[in-house]
Amino acid sequence: MDLNELRKETPGCSNVIHLNNAGAALMPQPVLEVIQLYLQEEANHGGYETADKWAAELATFYDTAAQLLNTRSTNIAYTTSATDGYNLALSSVPLKRDDVILLSENDYPSNFITMLSLQKRLGIRLELVRNTPSGEIDLEDLESCIKKFNPRLVSLTHVPTSSGLVQPAAAVGEITRKYDTFFLLDACQSIGQMPVDATTIQADFISGTFRKFLRGPRGTGLLYVSDRALQAGMEPLMPDLRGADWTSRFNYQPRVDAKRFELWEKSSALMIGCLESLKYVLQLGIREIEARNALLCEYLRTELATIPGVHLMDKGAHPCSIITFSVDGKEEAGTKEYFRNKGINIYTISKNSAIIDYQEKGIDWAMRVSPHYYNAEIELERFIEVMKEWVS
CATH class of the missing domain: 3.90.1150.10 (Aspartate Aminotransferase, domain 1)
Incomplete structure (x- = not known):
């Protein structure tokens, strides 16, 4: 280095x-330059036409992001932020009144607010898992809470916004895999500064952002979706023609891969900048x-x-x-x-x-x-x- x-x-x-x-x-210069180049081509030739020209390069985003997270391209979706990805994943969980979601005491503030909104609107229940004396989520209490409440979802923030605490995400994944519950990990503060291995962590969803330690542009993010979640038929609450095909008058078919969590409209210029930031991290x-x-x-x-x-x-x-x-x-x-x-x-x-x-x-x-x-x-x-x- x-x-x-x-x-x-x-x-x-x-x-x-x-x-x-x-x-x-x-942002590093290569990220800045490729965004500027793309925007210049859009201005000169048109947005749709530039996207067609860069289609092959844009498609490599998924392989490159998958390399960083140690997964496959079919498990990667491009989003506009970590919060966007988190909420898209959360919206795919079939929640009903009295369903339980387990949270840590150090979850991201936006996630807490979203959960409280769901509680108000749907009547779900939120339960907090205790911390250990050293600050991390108490794994014994987590397993006890799963057995007691049979939660629909466990939500964990890998690194909170308010401190440098690192949660034992892989250990949480090991526990949740033993039960009929889904695991959503917010990795917005960890991706780019430490390894975030989807295979090791075993979360069903991992959301991340590019503006932080990945050194990409603002207004961009990614979402990992596990094969387990895809095979369970989990899909966002409000998909569009990017994530699904309209197959008949009153039917649609979601995509088979994680792109079912994407929306059709996005900034291709920012996406190409994200691709460059991924290459930069992987090279280092x-x-x-x-x-x-x-x-x-x-x-x-x-x-x-x-x-x-x-x-x-x-x-x-x-x-x-x-x-x-x-x-x-x-x-x-x-x-x-x-x-x-x-x-x-x-x-x-x-x-x-x-x-x-x-x-x-x-x-x-x-x-x-x-x-x-x-x-x-x-x-x-x-x-x-x-x-x-x-x-x-």
Whole structure:
């Protein structure tokens, strides 16, 4: 991994110290260029015509995404975001009144809101699985809850937005496979910074986004759909002519593969950018990315722990490339702007994005930094320097 070359290929590195990769990473030049090229061709020749010209290249998106997730192209759908993919998957679960969905206490806030909406509309029941003392979902309690409630679905967020906790997704998959329940994994914060292996995890659905650690454009995502879910006939609540064929006046036939979860209209320019971002990650190697990020995070956690008034908030046996911390005597308002004025992008998380987690931690908000492999050590040193100035 040539850091100098990576930074040359990242135009934003000359403008800012970007430590908000869990929000939206800086796109590399090859991703930016192919999107611009595609849009220029659309402007010159027409949207449908350009899509026809690029059809073969666009089709390789599925093989390339499948390579990253260790699955087959028939199990991959292109979506407009992780939330879009999550909701499409959720809509395929045949829920009725009093059906139970199991959630962890660290699920993604958007997922919680969606579940609460379903509870209000359909009368389903939501049950929370306990955490272990170290913060991860309690696997014994999970199995006990499955036996007790016979849930229709288990929903888990691999890495929450509010901390660097990494949930034991493969162990959850091992448990759910033993029972008549489906497993939906939100991997929006994990894909691109660590291996997400669909075969090992054994989830029925895995949703992800490109704007974060995959370094793709915003407004894009992917959805993995297992053979088990496809063979069970699971399909989105409102398919269109991309995901199904209209076979007679009052009948339609869904596609046999995961593309039944796609809608016909999408930005092909952004999709080709996603393909380029996948190639970029695969060329570097996801294990190499994970190892590089671990070094950056070890430095940051060590240095932050030495600053008076700073309290690291991440739980879990193996925290990832998301670091959250509270700061005594500081307010959330104006924090991002302070660092932005110093040429550093960070992020803050409010309690309303982590109701359960932050109530237990006794905080109203936290700072979040999320380095990625293209960040240089000198950038982290500068961030620590500014942190010390800010808290003093």
